[in-house]
Amino acid sequence: MTPSTLLVIDDDPLILQCMQLCLPEPEYRVLTANTAERGIEVFTRQHPDAVLCDIQLPDRSGLAVASQLRELDRRTPVILITGQGTAETAITAMSNGAFDYVTKPFDPDEILPLIDSALETGRMAKRPAVLPGESKLSAHPSSHHTGAVDTILGQCPSMVEVFRSIGRVASRDVAVLILGETGTGKEVVARAIYQHSSRHDQIFHAINCAAIPETLLESELFGHEKGAFTGADQRRIGKFEVCDKGTLFLDEIGDMSPVMQTKLLRVLQEKEFERVGGSKPIKTDVRILAATHRNLQTAIADGAFRSDLYYRLNEFTIHLPALRDRGSDLPQMIDYFFESFARQLGKDFLAVAPETLRLLLEHDWPGNVRELQGTIKQTLLKASGAVIVPAFLPANFRSAERRTAATPGAASAWQDQLRSDIESKLQSGSMTISDDIHNEVDRILVTQALQACGGNLSETSLRLGISRPTLRSRMRQLGLGERPDDK
Numbered sequence: 001m002t003p004s005t006l007l008v009i010d011d012d013p014l015i016l017q018c019m020q021l022c023l024p025e026p027e028y029r030v031l032t033a034n035t036a037e038r039g040i041e042v043f044t045r046q047h048p049d050a051v052l053c054d055i056q057l058p059d060r061s062g063l064a065v066a067s068q069l070r071e072l073d074r075r076t077p078v079i080l081i082t083g084q085g086t087a088e089t090a091i092t093a094m095s096n097g098a099f100d101y102v103t104k105p106f107d108p109d110e111i112l113p114l115i116d117s118a119l120e121t122g123r124m125a126k127r128p129a130v131l132p133g134e135s136k137l138s139a140h141p142s143s144h145h146t147g148a149v150d151t152i153l154g155q156c157p158s159m160v161e162v163f164r165s166i167g168r169v170a171s172r173d174v175a176v177l178i179l180g181e182t183g184t185g186k187e188v189v190a191r192a193i194y195q196h197s198s199r200h201d202q203i204f205h206a207i208n209c210a211a212i213p214e215t216l217l218e219s220e221l222f223g224h225e226k227g228a229f230t231g232a233d234q235r236r237i238g239k240f241e242v243c244d245k246g247t248l249f250l251d252e253i254g255d256m257s258p259v260m261q262t263k264l265l266r267v268l269q270e271k272e273f274e275r276v277g278g279s280k281p282i283k284t285d286v287r288i289l290a291a292t293h294r295n296l297q298t299a300i301a302d303g304a305f306r307s308d309l310y311y312r313l314n315e316f317t318i319h320l321p322a323l324r325d326r327g328s329d330l331p332q333m334i335d336y337f338f339e340s341f342a343r344q345l346g347k348d349f350l351a352v353a354p355e356t357l358r359l360l361l362e363h364d365w366p367g368n369v370r371e372l373q374g375t376i377k378q379t380l381l382k383a384s385g386a387v388i389v390p391a392f393l394p395a396n397f398r399s400a401e402r403r404t405a406a407t408p409g410a411a412s413a414w415q416d417q418l419r420s421d422i423e424s425k426l427q428s429g430s431m432t433i434s435d436d437i438h439n440e441v442d443r444i445l446v447t448q449a450l451q452a453c454g455g456n457l458s459e460t461s462l463r464l465g466i467s468r469p470t471l472r473s474r475m476r477q478l479g480l481g482e483r484p485d486d487k
């Protein structure tokens, strides 16, 4: 696994130490510098995924450092650390492209999600998404310096069409709508479009519209003025302002509320917007890439998605096929992922036994390529020989009984219990039933998976098929504290 690399530029040894403790190896790598000059030197040499920089450094202001880093590489997110009196300056820095700021003294637990999000943004912007037949180096000369790349595999006719579409649309400055089931590669395709576009050296940010409550999403995208609502004690610069001249990837756009859809349509049409609570129109030049696993035609018919927004986004649409519909791509991907993950994990791998291959080929892959990758990693971690026999596969591949129990109609005690819980909540007049039920299920799911993985977050997120930042934020929402030995 390639670690996420954070450069911390601060002359306070406590902050440097704290970050090293909070972001442990092997998942993270923390580079430190106690002066501006040293920070810039480390940045140029090591190309971190993101930077955390104090606004007051001994030899130069952090703002000057942020702007020099921007000149060197606009794609690397920079978070500024400010004192109480300097927040205003940091806010101005955000309108010049800084990723965000935090005010000292801060609680490490509060800034870790922000750091994770900056690292993820840097990774998405810089880690090459390579198309078949493309030379990794010539296509991405200045991309990432860790050598890590995501090769997008596929030879079946529908994937060849996807690659053609990427080639056709990348250099045209139009919005692109990427459709496909969960795990089919929408994010990696969005990255390929950005990296092959004329905006490849400008900012790339991604927002998951389904993961953020509506009011926060509005601020996140459009920003807000001080005093716009209770708790808005500082002005906030939104992504449409930060990403000026860059690219914004709006993931899960099908989950956006009607109010937000209206606001988004206006930015797309008029290329301007106002901050929440503000009246001054702000011009912006952002290329939108949007994705969803939902069927937008159905959502339009149900009145849940605006048809005018759909037609505006639909200037160019890319449909990613489900993995089960990719024919001979599946056996090739199985081979490719076994070989490449075995190398990464340092495991012996010679061949997949025919019976194992049959079970893998017969599987329906509802989680698509992400599920395939997770399955192969789990299998390799369990494997004790170089030939992959069915016994190494995850339990759901081996247990026919389990599949029978899961078939619709085979009612079990827990389903009856769930129905009666829902019934009593409906009768109680509760208005938060969906959240309550999902939270109950997630609490059991996350706790049990954490226990099974000895509290290791990376392994837990892999087993659950969700990203580590998503797991961390879900744990926080559920009030499941992280342990000091989180890895």
Ligand SMILES: Nc1ncnc2c1ncn2[C@@H]1O[C@H](COP(=O)(O)OP(=O)(O)OP(=O)(O)O)[C@@H](O)[C@H]1O
Pocket (backbone or CB within 6 Å): 150, 151, 152, 153, 154, 180, 181, 182, 183, 184, 185, 186, 187, 188, 189, 251, 293, 369, 370, 373
């Ligand atoms: N054609 C492909 N070849 C190789 N790897 C792929 C391919 N498509 C997707 N992947 C990999 O599968 C994983 C999931 O892809 P990605 O996150 O892009 O899916 P997604 O459609 O955005 O998922 P979601 O709907 O859950 O957000 C990533 O690790 C990605 O690199």
